[in-house]
Amino acid sequence: MSRLTSEERRRICLMKKQVGQQMLTLPPLSTEGTDSGWQHRRQLHRVARALLSLALVSGGLLICAFAEFHAPTSLIDAFLPRW
Numbered sequence: 001m002s003r004l005t006s007e008e009r010r011r012i013c014l015m016k017k018q019v020g021q022q023m024l025t026l027p028p029l030s031t032e033g034t035d036s037g038w039q040h041r042r043q044l045h046r047v048a049r050a051l052l053s054l055a056l057v058s059g060g061l062l063i064c065a066f067a068e069f070h071a072p073t074s075l076i077d078a079f080l081p082r083w
Contacts, residue, residue: 072078
C-alpha cells in the first residue's frame, strides 16, 4: 500500500479547495435566447389553432352542402325512434 506524505496530502487538500472556489465563482449562464423560443412556440400554437378552426369550419360547410338535414318538428320526434 502506498501512503501519501504530508506534502502530498497538503497539495491535494489545496487543489480541492481551489476547485471548490472555482465552482462557486463560475459566471451565471446566459438566458438571452430563452424568451425568443417561448414566443416562437406560442406563435406556432396560435397558427395551429387557427388552421384547426379553419379546417373544422370548411368541413362543416362541405357536410352541409352534401348531406340533407331534416330538423325535427318537436322534441318527441327528436328523441323517439321512427318505426
